[in-house]
Amino acid sequence: MGCDRNCGLIVGAVIGAFLAVLGGILMPVGDMLIQKTIKKEAVLEEGTIAFKNWVKTDTEVYRQFWIFDVQNPEEVAVNSSRIKVKQRGPYTYR
Incomplete structure (x- = not known):
C-alpha cells in the first residue's frame, strides 16, 4: 500500500x-x-568555572613584546629622512 x-x-x-x-x-x-x-x-566569582580557569590555567601563558628603537629621530624630524629602527626583544613574560 x-x-x-x-x-x-x-x-x-x-x-x-x-x-x-x-x-x-x-x-x-x-x-x-x-x-x-x-x-x-x-x-569571575569564587565557585564558577571561569574563576577556576582564571586563577590557575592548565597551560603556561606567555606574552611577547617587541620594541622598535628609532636610531635617527633628529634626521627624520628635520629632513624627513627614512626611519632607521632597531628591533629590541622579544621580551617574554609568563
Missing part, C-alpha cells in the same frame, strides 16, 4: 510545518538557556 504523489506532498508539508513550529519554539528557549548559562558561569 504505497503513497501517491499527493500523499507524499502532504506528508512532506506536515513534517516541514511541524519542524518549523518546533524550531520557532526552540530557538528563543535555547537562546534564553544559553544566556542564562553565560551569566551564571562567565562571572
Whole structure:
C-alpha cells in the first residue's frame, strides 16, 4: 500500500510545518538557556568555572613584546629622512 504523489506532498508539508513550529519554539528557549548559562558561569566569582580557569590555567601563558628603537629621530624630524629602527626583544613574560 504505497503513497501517491499527493500523499507524499502532504506528508512532506506536515513534517516541514511541524519542524518549523518546533524550531520557532526552540530557538528563543535555547537562546534564553544559553544566556542564562553565560551569566551564571562567565562571572569571575569564587565557585564558577571561569574563576577556576582564571586563577590557575592548565597551560603556561606567555606574552611577547617587541620594541622598535628609532636610531635617527633628529634626521627624520628635520629632513624627513627614512626611519632607521632597531628591533629590541622579544621580551617574554609568563
